[in-house]
Structure formats: structure tokens, C-alpha cells
Amino acid sequence: MGHRPTMVDVARVAGVSLKTVSRVINHEPGVRPETGARVRDAVEALGYRANDIARNLRRGRASASIGLTIEDVRNPFYSSIAKAVEGVARRHGYVVIIANSDEDPAAERTAVGTLLERRVGGLLIVPAGRDHTYLRDEVRLGTPVVFIDRPADTIEADEVLLDNGGGARQATEHLLTQGHRRIGVVGDPPTISTIAERLAGYQASLERAGVPIDESLIRVGVHDVGHGEAAVRELLAMEDPPTAIFATNNRACIGALHALRATGARAALVGFDDFELADLLETTVVRHDPNELGRRAAEILFARLAGDTGPPQRIVLPTRLVARGSGEVPP
Numbered sequence: 001m002g003h004r005p006t007m008v009d010v011a012r013v014a015g016v017s018l019k020t021v022s023r024v025i026n027h028e029p030g031v032r033p034e035t036g037a038r039v040r041d042a043v044e045a046l047g048y049r050a051n052d053i054a055r056n057l058r059r060g061r062a063s064a065s066i067g068l069t070i071e072d073v074r075n076p077f078y079s080s081i082a083k084a085v086e087g088v089a090r091r092h093g094y095v096v097i098i099a100n101s102d103e104d105p106a107a108e109r110t111a112v113g114t115l116l117e118r119r120v121g122g123l124l125i126v127p128a129g130r131d132h133t134y135l136r137d138e139v140r141l142g143t144p145v146v147f148i149d150r151p152a153d154t155i156e157a158d159e160v161l162l163d164n165g166g167g168a169r170q171a172t173e174h175l176l177t178q179g180h181r182r183i184g185v186v187g188d189p190p191t192i193s194t195i196a197e198r199l200a201g202y203q204a205s206l207e208r209a210g211v212p213i214d215e216s217l218i219r220v221g222v223h224d225v226g227h228g229e230a231a232v233r234e235l236l237a238m239e240d241p242p243t244a245i246f247a248t249n250n251r252a253c254i255g256a257l258h259a260l261r262a263t264g265a266r267a268a269l270v271g272f273d274d275f276e277l278a279d280l281l282e283t284t285v286v287r288h289d290p291n292e293l294g295r296r297a298a299e300i301l302f303a304r305l306a307g308d309t310g311p312p313q314r315i316v317l318p319t320r321l322v323a324r325g326s327g328e329v330p331p
Contacts, residue, residue: 016035020035066085067096068097069128070101081294126150161314162316163316165200166201167321176211178244180242183217185219232255246270250275270285286322
């Protein structure tokens with residue numbers, strides 16, 4: 001394991017006193033702008049992380065905490081993951097510090113930096129972006145990192161994922177079996193890897209069935225329930241509207257339900273992700289277990305903290321289609 005930079009290293013590289021480094025890091029007055037810039041350059045060059053918690057501890061070790069970055073804690077999918085992670089952490093005597101990235105790679109990087117400044121023992125990340133080269137030094141220094149739901153494209157790390165392509169194929173083939181040929185899609189942008197995989201699964205199923213892919217039926221810029229409803233309303237208002245909708249996540253699916261109820265349109269609907277009250281609303285979904293995503297990822301992280309140095313794991317959890325009525329509406 002490499003040497004973790006200290007304030008002493010920063011002072012040496014910047015050519016200033018330890019007190020000056022402390023003042024810059026703690027945003028205290030009394031430091032000339034050019035000196036402050038030199039210190040900040042040294043901090044960046046060395047990859048130094050200020051240890052906020054250590055200021056309040058007499059022991060100079062990492063705190064009993066892990067960091068978790070998710071997209072939006074309001075989404076039940078992510079709150080389920082967080083709850084499962086907390087359960088595993090509690091058994092190990094750790095607390096979980098949670099940060100939201102709101103699907104913004106820059107916000108994710110800032111959140112991860114803040115967590116590392118607090119000297120968390122390890123990181124669990126639901127990635128907002130695909131470039132995680134900024135974590136290479138931290139991984140090299142021994143901080144365990146596990147990616148949840150979306151893969152790490154640019155670094156070697158443990159991953160716990162869903163069978164997104166398989167689940168999307170299940171949803172699309174189910175609608176094709178009901179006789180549908182014009183199947184609309186609503187969901188997040190395909191820049192998100194999980195959505196790209198689900199879109200690819202949808203397209204592969206259509207191609208296998210000999211159904212041409214109609215780009216006008218694809219609405220992949222949906223971020224929340226309101227956007228989902230608006231996208232489905234647009235599809236239903238087409239001159240030749242789709243007879244079925246595949247919603248690629250729970251928020252888009254709930255938006256689709258709003259649109260169908262408001263317009264009185266008759267269209268089949270299958271959503272990816274189960275959600276609360278979906279059974280009462282008779283909504284057909286591709287179900288998986290977000291609790292299992294969080295639990296498995298946390299268990300891998302704590303195994304790494306306990307000394308497991310094996311090669312990175314890639315765990316893919318299964319999905320299954322649950323027919324409840326909305327996906328069985330004929331064209």
C-alpha cells in the first residue's frame with residue numbers, strides 16, 4: 001500500500017509552513033492569494049485529502065464509517081439500497097454517510113471527494129458518470145470501492161449489477177406475445193449505462209421478432225414522474241400511437257400510469273422496477289431486489305475491509321416478469 005499524503009507533504013511541496021497549509025485547508029484568513037494558490041496546487045498534485053473527523057479524534061485512524069453515493073434518496077429504488085447497506089454496516093459497527101449525485105458526474109465526484117475527506121473506510125457508488133479514473137489513486141492506496149447497479153468502466157473494481165438487458169427482453173417479448181407491434185419506450189437518457197442496456201434489450205427483442213424499430217416511439221430523456229407523464233402523453237397523441245409502453249424505470253412507469261389515467265387511453269404497460277402499490281394498480285413489472293443489490297455490495301466491501309485481496313467480483317442479479325394486468329391488455 002502506498003504512502004498517503006499528509007499536511008507535512010503539502011507544506012514541503014508548497015514551500016510553506018504547516019500552519020499556513022492548515023489555514024488554507026480550513027479557509028482561515030491571513031494567507032496571501034498567491035501562497036494560497038501554491039498550497040492548493042500542492043494539494044491537487046499530491047492527492048491530499050483533509051481528515052475532518054481526525055480533527056475531533058485523538059486516534060489517527062480511519063473512522064468507523066463507509067460512504068455511499070446514490071442518485072436520489074427520494075427514489076424508493078435507491079432508498080432500498082441505502083437501507084440494506086445500513087443494515088450490513090450496523091452489524092459491523094459502522095455508520096453510513098450518504099450523498100446524492102442527482103445523475104450529475106461532477107456532483108458525484110464532489111460527493112466522493114467529501115466522503116474521502118472524512119476518511120471513510122470504503123466507498124459504495126451508484127455511478128452518475130462513466131469515468132472514474134479520478135479514483136485510481138485512492139484505490140491504489142487501499143480504499144475499497146464497490147459499484148452498485150452500474151459498472152465501473154475505467155477502473156478495476158467490484159460490481160453488483162442487475163440483468164438489465166435480460167429484464168428488458170422479458171418485458172418486450174411479453175408485449176410482443178400479446179400481439180403488440182408498436183411498443184413505445186420511456187425512460188432516462190441512454191447515457192446511463194443501465195438504460196442503454198435496457199434499450200438494447202428492447203431493440204434486440206423487436207429485431208428477433210422481425211418488427212422494425214421506430215425511433216419516433218422512443219422517449220429517453222425522462223428524469224422523473226412529471227417527465228414520464230409528458231413523454232407518454234406525447235406518444236399517445238401521435239397519429240399512429242403505440243399500443244403498448246415499456247417504461248425503463250419506476251419513475252417513468254408511474255408517469256405512464258398518470259398519463260393513461262388522465263387521457264383515458266387504452267394501452268398495455270410494463271415497467272422496469274417494482275414499486276409500492278404496483279400490485280394494487282395491477283401494474284405488470286420486471287421485478288428485481290434492490291435490497292439484495294445493497295446487501296451484496298456492502299458484504300463485498302466489508303470483506304475487502306477485512307483483508308480480502310482477491311480479483312474484482314462482478315455479480316449480476318436476476319430479474320423476473322410479474323404479470324398483474326397492465327401488460328396483458330391486447331392491442
